[in-house]
Amino acid sequence: AKRDPGTSYRFYDRQLHITAGHQLRLEADLRNALRGKELELYYQPRIDLATEEVRGVECLLRWNHPERGLVSPEEFIPVAERSGLIVPIGYWVIEQACKRLQESAELGFPGLVFAVNLSFRQFHDRKMTETIFRIIFNANIDTSLLELELTESAMMHDPEYAQRCLRELNQLGISFALDDFGTGFSSLSNLQHLPISLVKIDKSFVQELGHSADAEHIIRAIISLAHSLQISVVAEGVETEGQLEFLRQQHCDEIQGYYYAHPMPWQDLVHFLTNRGQA
Ligand code: C2E
Ligand code: CA
Numbered sequence: 001a002k003r004d005p006g007t008s009y010r011f012y013d014r015q016l017h018i019t020a021g022h023q024l025r026l027e028a029d030l031r032n033a034l035r036g037k038e039l040e041l042y043y044q045p046r047i048d049l050a051t052e053e054v055r056g057v058e059c060l061l062r063w064n065h066p067e068r069g070l071v072s073p074e075e076f077i078p079v080a081e082r083s084g085l086i087v088p089i090g091y092w093v094i095e096q097a098c099k100r101l102q103e104s105a106e107l108g109f110p111g112l113v114f115a116v117n118l119s120f121r122q123f124h125d126r127k128m129t130e131t132i133f134r135i136i137f138n139a140n141i142d143t144s145l146l147e148l149e150l151t152e153s154a155m156m157h158d159p160e161y162a163q164r165c166l167r168e169l170n171q172l173g174i175s176f177a178l179d180d181f182g183t184g185f186s187s188l189s190n191l192q193h194l195p196i197s198l199v200k201i202d203k204s205f206v207q208e209l210g211h212s213a214d215a216e217h218i219i220r221a222i223i224s225l226a227h228s229l230q231i232s233v234v235a236e237g238v239e240t241e242g243q244l245e246f247l248r249q250q251h252c253d254e255i256q257g258y259y260y261a262h263p264m265p266w267q268d269l270v271h272f273l274t275n276r277g278q279a
């Protein structure tokens, strides 16, 4: 059949319309979510391969939407980024993580690292370091236990400003991890010139293990490069024994994934750590 450009255009237009409407609706809901108590952090343990101990947790944002239930960050983070709402949301996340960090010490889990994701969009905020400084000062935490995860896209808008933010925060004791390493615009010079102490191998590589020799080569190369620069490596998305064994053989430092634990609410994490005898 002959394609009717008119029809397909209208179809496309309607799709766009729905998407824009959906986006606006989500944005309005998200604004309420931040004010109300609909946002929550889940915590996914990161296991040290040498000691089998939980070294830290990644804090992952969840949205308990009153009608839609749990909304995935894959859906609402991009909306929050486009609207700029990720800036106040991002500060809320750091504040919440600092509270839990403080609490974890009181519960008898000292030395647990709390990793928080930073969006590239938060680097558009000229008061970023100042605000983060105020949050950690008020929370009175051991800053060496706070780690911020960023992707290399954070460096693209204004590399000089981003670098300055990293240096200033690093001077306060905060450390940095490069997230989704190996995807996108990985640049080796970032590893050398930024205060990065950890890289996270993207789960897309880990999940190709056993199916693609390339994935093996890439992971080996990342680990050896990182180690030669005194940078630790976390592999994310580890789901199987086979993946774990490969990573162990390659001297990957830590792993994170469903194989050990899914992201979980705070109370579940406390039980998880207690059961493992880490208290
Ligand atoms: P990410 O930073 O790469 O986080 C890792 C994602 O992998 C998480 O998805 C986690 O639940 C998932 N994951 C962990 N282990 C496994 C596994 O074994 N298999 C599979 N298939 N997945 C695993 P989640 O929680 O849905 O978060 C998705 C993304 O949303 C995050 O990717 C991050 O980019 C973003 N995000 C989450 N929380 C925040 C936040 O507080 N701030 C910002 N800016 N972004 C966030
Ligand atoms: Ca992350």
Ligand code: CA
Pocket: 179, 180, 202, 203, 236
């Ligand atoms: Ca990732």
Ligand code: CA
Pocket: 180
């Ligand atoms: Ca990601």
